[in-house]
Amino acid sequence: MSTDQNNNTMKAMVLEHYGEAFKLKELPVPVPAKGQVLVKIMASGINPLDTKIKRGEGKHAKQLAPAILGLDLAGVVVSTGEGVNAFQPGDEVYGMAGGIGGRQGTLAEYAAVDADLLALKPASLSMQEAAALPLVFITAWEGLVDRANVKAGQRVLIHGGAGGIGHVAIQLALSFGASVFATGSSRSLQLIERLGATPIDYNSLSVKEYVGKYTDGEGFDIVFDTVGGETLDKSFEAVRNYTGHVVSALGWGSHSLAPLSFRGATYSGIFTLLPMLTGKGMKHHGEILREAARLSEKGQLKPVLDKRVLSLAEAEVGYKAIESGDVTGKLVVNI
Template identity: 55%
Template sequence: MARVPDLMQAALAQAKGEPLELVQVSTPRPGAGEVLVRVAASAVNPLDTKILAGLGDHARQPLPAILGMDMAGVVAAVGKDTTAFREGDAVYGMAGGVGGHPGSLAQFIAADARLLAHKPTNLTMREAAAVPLVFITAWEGLVDRAAVRAGQRVLVQGGAGGVGQMALQIASARGARTFGAGSPSARAAIERLGARFVDKAEAPAEVVARETGGEGFDIIFDTAGGASLDAAFLMVRRFGHVVSALGWGAHALAPLSFRAASYSGVFTLLPLLTGEGRTHHGEILAEAATLAEAGELAPALDPRRFTLGTVNDAYRAIETGAARGKLVVDLSEETGS
């Protein structure tokens, strides 16, 4: 293994609203239960830009800080009492960037080994880095909360988004009949995943009548909140389940109650914020690797390439809605492997 340098490059968020700054900082050392990962690729998520803009209080990430939650890389050193990984292992995970933990927009990250899994062998570093946050969110909603199973009708609202695409692939892999709601421009992305496209502007009653014979959907995974979540309460079947990863707004629960249906919220950051449930995040990513290696899971990446020096361009692409797939920052020349 290459020697771990004393200093590393990182993109530092100095203050709210200011561009990230390329700096040199001390390289972290892994503590007990941690591994030091040489980061090959770091994905950019909308929450990262919200934290920088001062709009992500729920992420509990005071500035200055190194942002970035998702990463893939190679274990460079192993801390005390860490047995799950060895130096040289290719790993991936959602390992920092919130809760006061330094993130993945740096050459190295000291990560809790429980949050990591071995990288899927058939995904590049860039592809693997794009998976953790969105896959964990989708898995917690569909599998942990709603127990999706074969034969069910599953509607994903925002089916062309990062979480939505993962949710459609998980539901399909488990034998469910998948439907993805979005704008007409999202149709190709939704149908590429084998799901039936639903125009989000269509009246809920019309969707239910045409797609389910008036019964409603067994599971609805909402990724947008607001009016989208209200529509979900009108489209779920009796005794069905609505899951939302973004439950903002005020909502009338009567439509849900009249169907004797249930609702679950998903807050993927909790293990990083509280320390509770970290082992399960690693387990979920091991499931993702199994699906990916079976050809049942593939992330959609924006083709543009970014580095630590151009990461502000990636942030602007997120803020302006210009991203077409997950944006990934390259931190080494090995991201295609």
């Protein structure tokens, strides 16, 4: 273990200025406050949002430099703060724990984390697999379950089915008994099919064509947009009349609601970071991760990991890979 417990320091990757490379530094190990647990981090998942924050483009995340970035972690509870009864030292946990709103991120050997944001790590997943799940699974659950109320027998379309959120959303919708369809580029269709969804090459079929082919022109019961931009506009065209529901994790642009309104359909946006920014609703994140653990133990949920094995000092390599699009599955840093 590279942490020197005698002087109570830890190694962490620090972003001193937006757009610059991380610097490996020695910092004090944090002390858990009331309601927090101290976690020895074993793995830290990298998300596209992390790279936006690093570039200075993730203003909505309210993480000012200098900072330790990283949203997702898996690790072991070392100690607990006052009032924490759900966890004890030695527990293996995972969660979307920091990296925004002034909270210390997960590119470090330790973090003090609000206990409400954590759940026990599923035994069926490695630390690396568990660290890949929190942000993407919470987003998928909030969209498909909390907003759209996915049910057995529904036809669900997921845009970006091979992406971080998309590949988890496919598995989640299937676990509810839905028929799942997912768009992707030609190189991602094989993965989408392997996950159990019907792949749709968005470059070769228009919205009208695939709605006709797979729903007899009626439209999909739920359309989950994980891409944003013009993909959200296409979602409004692909949804079923009256009962259809469009959900987007990236509905930040300006869009015409006419195609949606003419179908009498509904729309919901997701902002997964809100509980961490406001301090309200954090318990629901822990609840969702317990559902993820349940599905994992049943063999219905497993993240796809990139083959690269990165150490804490190599976090910069992972960030650059995500920015260049040179990633297959989720990238995880071993700590």
